[in-house]
Amino acid sequence: MDDEVTAHWGRIVAWYEANTPSGTLRLAPGIDEELIQVAEAEMGLRLPEDVHAFYRMQNGLDGSSLLHYGEFLSLEFLLGEYSTTPRPGDPGTDVAPRDLSGPIKPTWWSLMRVKIVDNSGDGVMVDLDPAPGGTVGQIILFDHEMGPRRVLAPSFAEWLARLARALEAGKLTWHPVNTQVEPPGYSEPGGYLKNWEADWA
Numbered sequence: 001m002d003d004e005v006t007a008h009w010g011r012i013v014a015w016y017e018a019n020t021p022s023g024t025l026r027l028a029p030g031i032d033e034e035l036i037q038v039a040e041a042e043m044g045l046r047l048p049e050d051v052h053a054f055y056r057m058q059n060g061l062d063g064s065s066l067l068h069y070g071e072f073l074s075l076e077f078l079l080g081e082y083s084t085t086p087r088p089g090d091p092g093t094d095v096a097p098r099d100l101s102g103p104i105k106p107t108w109w110s111l112m113r114v115k116i117v118d119n120s121g122d123g124v125m126v127d128l129d130p131a132p133g134g135t136v137g138q139i140i141l142f143d144h145e146m147g148p149r150r151v152l153a154p155s156f157a158e159w160l161a162r163l164a165r166a167l168e169a170g171k172l173t174w175h176p177v178n179t180q181v182e183p184p185g186y187s188e189p190g191g192y193l194k195n196w197e198a199d200w201a
Contacts, residue, residue, distance in 0.1 A: 001157065005053040008160035015167040020174045020181065026062035031055055031075060039075050043082050045112065045128060048137035050157040067163065067172060068182035068192075070119025081115045097147030099193075103134030108147040115142065116156075126156065152197055166200040 016025040036052055060074030073081060086093045086109045095108045104127065112129035121144030130138055135154040142148050153159035166172050167181070175182050183196040 001049045002053045004157050005050050005160060006057060008157060008164050011164035012160065012167060024064065026064040028059045028062045028074065030057045031059045035075065039079055042079060047126065048156060050155055051126060065180050066117055068180050068186055069117045069124050070122065072117050078114065078116060081118060085109055085111055099146050099149055102151040103131040104140055104148045104151065105129060105131045150195065162200040171200065
């Protein structure tokens with residue numbers, strides 16, 4: 001698993017180095033497996049091995065964004081995000097998601113989802129409790145105004161692979177005004193709502 005994650009991530013980093021200004025992607029040192037396990041104990045759950053492999057290699061991106069999705073969180077900030085997840089019975093936890101597709105349970109909040117990328121409330125999550133037909137550890141897109149929206153990939157490693165393929169195929173490009181990598185047309189009105197990832201598999 002480490003080799004697979006390392007290979008996919010290496011392709012993404014190589015694309016950034018060749019196609020974006022220096023320092024766009026800030027690589028933070030990895031952390032020890034023991035610290036990941038301590039974080040899991042604090043959350044009361046087990047993250048997939050491919051997520052472990054990434055954090056052993058890269059503890060987030062030092063505040064920089066992964067494509068248009070937002071800041072890839074360090075383990076410390078991941079824990080901070082998780083601690084703010086509403087608990088069952090809290091106000092608002094009975095609100096149903098809007099624009100939900102794919103094998104995701106129709107709940108806005110879940111303690112079995114862990115946000116790994118954050119963009120002012122939006123972001124990307126690891127889903128440890130999917131609906132029937134889904135995969136434990138699937139990667140899902142979350143919108144703070146609509147809730148969980150769709151599955152991006154059946155696993156974290158496959159998500160990295162799809163991002164690498166999309167970058168190499170020219171389906172994403174550097175946007176100098178937004179200072180991020182995004183699909184062409186993403187910043188047009190309503191562009192962020194489009195399912196850009198549909199042909200990245």
